[in-house]
Amino acid sequence: MIKKFIFTVLLGLFISSNSFAGGHEMPKFDLSKFRPDFRIGILGGENASDQIRLQQCFADYATESLNVPAKIFTFKDYAGTMQSIIGRNLDMAGFGASSYAGVYIEDPTAIVPISTWMNPAGATGYYSVLVARKDSGLKSLEDMAGKKLGYADPNSTSGFLIPSTELASMGINEDFFESVNFMGGHEPGVLGVLNGDVDASFTWVSGVGKWEEGYSNGNLRRMVDKGILNMDDLVQLWSSSLIPEGPQSLSTDLPIAMIEHMRNLLEWIHANDKECSKNIAYGEIKQYVDVDHSFYEGIVAARLAKIGG
Amino acid sequence: MNNKELPNHLKYLEVNLNKMARTRMLYSIVSIAAIILILATGTYVAEESNAGSFVRGIDNFFDYPIALFTKTFDAGFSWFGYVLDYVPDLLYTFNMALFSTIIGAILALILSVFASGNLIKNKTIVWTARRIMDICRAFPELVLAITLLYLLGRSPIPAVIAIIIHTAGALGKLFSEAIENADNKQIEGLESVGSSWLSRIRFGVLPQVMPILLSYGLLRAEINVRASTILGFVGAGGIGEQLNTLIQWNFGAKITAVMFLLILTITLLDYFSTFTRQKLIGGSFIIPKDK
Numbered sequence: 001m002i003k004k005f006i007f008t009v010l011l012g013l014f015i016s017s018n019s020f021a022g023g024h025e026m027p028k029f030d031l032s033k034f035r036p037d038f039r040i041g042i043l044g045g046e047n048a049s050d051q052i053r054l055q056q057c058f059a060d061y062a063t064e065s066l067n068v069p070a071k072i073f074t075f076k077d078y079a080g081t082m083q084s085i086i087g088r089n090l091d092m093a094g095f096g097a098s099s100y101a102g103v104y105i106e107d108p109t110a111i112v113p114i115s116t117w118m119n120p121a122g123a124t125g126y127y128s129v130l131v132a133r134k135d136s137g138l139k140s141l142e143d144m145a146g147k148k149l150g151y152a153d154p155n156s157t158s159g160f161l162i163p164s165t166e167l168a169s170m171g172i173n174e175d176f177f178e179s180v181n182f183m184g185g186h187e188p189g190v191l192g193v194l195n196g197d198v199d200a201s202f203t204w205v206s207g208v209g210k211w212e213e214g215y216s217n218g219n220l221r222r223m224v225d226k227g228i229l230n231m232d233d234l235v236q237l238w239s240s241s242l243i244p245e246g247p248q249s250l251s252t253d254l255p256i257a258m259i260e261h262m263r264n265l266l267e268w269i270h271a272n273d274k275e276c277s278k279n280i281a282y283g284e285i286k287q288y289v290d291v292d293h294s295f296y297e298g299i300v301a302a303r304l305a306k307i308g309g
Numbered sequence: 310m311n312n313k314e315l316p317n318h319l320k321y322l323e324v325n326l327n328k329m330a331r332t333r334m335l336y337s338i339v340s341i342a343a344i345i346l347i348l349a350t351g352t353y354v355a356e357e358s359n360a361g362s363f364v365r366g367i368d369n370f371f372d373y374p375i376a377l378f379t380k381t382f383d384a385g386f387s388w389f390g391y392v393l394d395y396v397p398d399l400l401y402t403f404n405m406a407l408f409s410t411i412i413g414a415i416l417a418l419i420l421s422v423f424a425s426g427n428l429i430k431n432k433t434i435v436w437t438a439r440r441i442m443d444i445c446r447a448f449p450e451l452v453l454a455i456t457l458l459y460l461l462g463r464s465p466i467p468a469v470i471a472i473i474i475h476t477a478g479a480l481g482k483l484f485s486e487a488i489e490n491a492d493n494k495q496i497e498g499l500e501s502v503g504s505s506w507l508s509r510i511r512f513g514v515l516p517q518v519m520p521i522l523l524s525y526g527l528l529r530a531e532i533n534v535r536a537s538t539i540l541g542f543v544g545a546g547g548i549g550e551q552l553n554t555l556i557q558w559n560f561g562a563k564i565t566a567v568m569f570l571l572i573l574t575i576t577l578l579d580y581f582s583t584f585t586r587q588k589l590i591g592g593s594f595i596i597p598k599d600k
Contacts, residue, residue: 039360073360079557087369089361106559154557181463182554184544197462307558 024272027264031066034255038066041084041093044075045153045185050226057276058269065265077184078102078155086110088253092262094280096204096246097299098157102307103249104293104300113247113293115263117285120216121208124289125242128158129207131220132200133193134235141172141238149177150193150201152186154307157299158204159186162240165306186219190229200237206283207239217283225283244299247291263290380561391566395548399570401465402547405540406533409469413476413533414526417442420477421484422510427493439485445478454540468545472533483525484518491517520589527582531575538571 031038040059042051051074062070073090075081078099084090086107093111095103103111118124132138138147152159160182167173174180181198183189189201209216212231214224223229248266250258266288270277278284315323356363381388422428424438450471457467495513504512541549548567555563 041360071360077557079559083559084360087361087366089359089366102559154554181544181546182550192463195462308560 024268026061026065026268026272027261028065028067029258029261031068031255031258035068035091038062038068038070039073039089039091040070041073041075041081041090043081043094043096043099044077044079045156046187046222048074054279057273058280061265061269061273061276065261078153082106082155085249085251088251091251091254092249094246094248096155096157097244097296098161098303099155100247100249100296101300101303102155104296105304109252111249112252112259113249113291113296114259115266115288116245116247116291116295117217117281118245118287118289119206119208120284120286121206122286123206123208123242124245124291124295126158126204126218126245127207128163128202128240128243129205129220129236130163130200130202130238131190131193131234132237133196134233136199136235138200138235138237141167141170144200144237145176146178147199148197149180150183150189150198151180152183152189152202152204154182156186156204157243157246158240159189159202161299161303161306162243163202163238165302166240187223190219190223190234194229194233204243207242209284211236215283217278217281217285219282221283225278244295247296248288263288377561377565381565384562388562388566391563392569395551395563395567395570398548398551399574402537402541402549403534403574405465405469405537405545405547406472406530409472409537410476410526410530410533413473414480414529416473416477417480417484418522420481421488424481424485425488427489427491427496428506428510428514438481442478442481442485445474446482447478448475450475450536450540451543454545455543458544463544463546465545465547468537468540471540472536475536476529476533480525480529484522487518487521487525488514520586523589524582524586527578527585531578531582534571534574534578 040055040062042055052072055072059070059072073084075084078096081090081093081095082099082103085093086103088110095111095113100111100113116124119126130141130144138144151164154160179198183192183198183201186203189198190203192198193201203219205215205218205220207215209221214220214222214229214231220229220231220234224231248262250262266280269280270285270288352363384391420438420442423434424442426435429435429438448471450468453471453474454468457471461467491514495517496509499509499513537545537547538549538552541547541551542553544550548570552564552567555567
């Protein structure tokens, strides 16, 4: 009797969760034949407890979908995630364009990019912006002469590669500023601005959506959603040209069918659990878009020119 | 043994001895088993929570050093240019280390006088001074520096304060031990002719302990160069910050250039320490003459 009751309740839960999912079956792939677990790496820079808390929903879906336990691993900086996947110690990681290029330059056979996100305006790109405190009185990049500048992470696209390249092409080099520092990530960079450690720091935004919300997705949106940033405190001094969105990437050690499967799973999560999709994509996105290496060739060239191999 | 009947008390002793031997053996087996169990579960837990596997990773062990040296070799003569490029950063770090060693050593000297039982007769003062040094020493520089960097912002000042505090504690302990081991005859002699407490320290203690104090100080300078390099990794600037960025970019040649500079600095400090100590004591004390 009790067994039957539990069964009915479970069945009911299953049906209701499925109906919540719009009758759409979660894609399944039995990874247990190949792997004991599925290891997801998060690009470093945000504090580890937030990373795990916000990405856990993805790991739960992956566990259900792949029939192996999915685990999340966090890193102090971008290089940690990059070296781990090169060393075949991670199965999946979401990279930025520059960190993907860094992995590709070091070992072209290590990872394969599978998909990236499209922002609500329909662009598969985002922007690097320079933000300062509103009460600092700074209005534009020119005001930064003799001030303290913060970059996010040496392996970040929007936090270093693109702004440093574009600044150099505008004839602004490091001597223009009082000091130039790496802040250890996007979140520490903006926190450094708020605390007054640096006058302005580069970070990434989708560039569409409302400024008050920190745009539709990106680091500022993430910080607003977490309640650690009020956009009224910030002012934007500069914005880059469009940067290609970073890829969700898989280790090439995985079976090839995983590429299609993980693309489907990400789309399924986006379609069926908006909250989780928001956690994975640092805000609101329109959809996932399939990508391959050719999408990042420009960034690979830019990275080789700026940072080298 | 078996043929002869042993007296009762000896038999009893033998039985007892065997019993004790068995108990000891049992204890040994149990504790060895417990250690193996702890090690095994610990390794298992670590292995489980790691993305990589120790066993799978072991053949990658030398990949990184090999890659570093390959890249250095590929860089050719431009490597020497890299070494020169990082000299200003090294000087910045060296300045941090030297400044904090000097201030730290002065504080240590003051503390150590009060922590030495042969100079201060009041036990409370000695106890308090020793505990102050314990507290200063207990905090690793890194923990202090991270906290201070968070409070004071990214600059060398929090790092310098952190190193000073740790240096004062660590050197103070060594200094006070050196002072306590000093020969009391000089002090008593000075006391007998009515010299003041300060002149007893100045003429009775310091001449005896100065070489050893200086030697400890120079050793500390060496340690502090390393410490201020590490603090660069967490935002104090200098060569550590550069090294951190280079490691993140995986620039093998430049990483080895910075490493070379650091090793060179430590080696030079070591030579300088030996040289100064010999000058100070006429080359007859501690260091054997090379002939």
